[in-house]
Amino acid sequence: MNRLFKILCIGGSDSGGGAGVQADLKAVHACGCYGLTVITALTAQNTRGVQDIFPVPQRFIAAQLDAVLSDIGADALKTGMMLTAGAVNTVVRKIEQYRIKNVVVDPVMIAKGGWTMMQEQARQALVKRLLPLTRVLTPNIPEAESLAQMKIRSAAGMKKAAAVIVDLGVENIVIKGGHLPGRRNSGSIDILYDGNQYYEFSEDWIKTKNTHGTGCTFASVLAANLAQGKRMYPAVEQAKRMVTEAIKNSLFLGKGHGPVNILGK
Numbered sequence: 001m002n003r004l005f006k007i008l009c010i011g012g013s014d015s016g017g018g019a020g021v022q023a024d025l026k027a028v029h030a031c032g033c034y035g036l037t038v039i040t041a042l043t044a045q046n047t048r049g050v051q052d053i054f055p056v057p058q059r060f061i062a063a064q065l066d067a068v069l070s071d072i073g074a075d076a077l078k079t080g081m082m083l084t085a086g087a088v089n090t091v092v093r094k095i096e097q098y099r100i101k102n103v104v105v106d107p108v109m110i111a112k113g114g115w116t117m118m119q120e121q122a123r124q125a126l127v128k129r130l131l132p133l134t135r136v137l138t139p140n141i142p143e144a145e146s147l148a149q150m151k152i153r154s155a156a157g158m159k160k161a162a163a164v165i166v167d168l169g170v171e172n173i174v175i176k177g178g179h180l181p182g183r184r185n186s187g188s189i190d191i192l193y194d195g196n197q198y199y200e201f202s203e204d205w206i207k208t209k210n211t212h213g214t215g216c217t218f219a220s221v222l223a224a225n226l227a228q229g230k231r232m233y234p235a236v237e238q239a240k241r242m243v244t245e246a247i248k249n250s251l252f253l254g255k256g257h258g259p260v261n262i263l264g265k
Helices: 020-030 060-070 085-100 121-131 141-148 157-167 214-227 232-248
Strands: 008-015 034-046 049-055 076-079 103-105 173-176 186-195 197-205
Touching: 008 020, 008 060, 020 034, 020 214, 034 103, 060 085, 076 214, 085 121, 085 141, 103 186, 103 214, 121 141, 141 157, 141 173, 157 173, 157 186, 157 197, 173 214, 186 232, 197 232, 214 232
Parallel strands: 008 034, 008 076, 076 103
Antiparallel strands: 034 049, 173 186, 186 197
16 A cells, blocks of 8 residues: 655635645645645635635644644645744644654745735744744745845846845745746746755746636645655656646636646646
8 A cells, every 4th residue: 555645734724715725735635645734814815815814823723733743643744824923833833842844834925915914923933933944945036035135136136035045044945936027038937945056947937817826836746745755856846847737727717816726627
């Protein structure tokens, strides 16, 4: 019997089904792994954006983590939306308690419509306490700008920011370049930095507004790949490729930004 790899996805619930733990579970399933969840917040959202957020109490986040990790365990852990410092600190304590090694952090900070998904105190807790436990961090350009405290306008700027963030204690970082100005004609570039060397991953630009859930999907595929023992470079390469296909197969739902579709046509 083949081993069943277990991926714990920690984040917000998306009532529209396009991002958050709903996207995480689809991505994990597409990689042949088993998805577990810990909900940090409930969101009322659709393709047009977030309408409201209900944070889950810190004690109940801890209860979910204990329930899953004390019984089923996890080969990798992926974090997404963590609105409050209490949520971040709770997750940190449980990572340490259960000695989780494959930690993938997607630092979800701002929704497409501008809604704040991480409070400033939560960002500070992430930098001080979670990054040193993180195997790989997967910020987009605005998130990397916030963490590195600098503007990013080019691939060279992405590399500079990656070095700054790795110095905060994270082992590896992948900065996703979908928000980089002027890339529509030359393709979408992501940059991996392991503290010693930079690696670039480029795909053709796909003309679509249906990109809801790309960050969650990327990080969850990456977590599943690392859980299965892949090295960092091929794990990132496959995540980039699978997200590109998910964008190509994206769904026209609602009146705003439709979701990517990692499960195929």
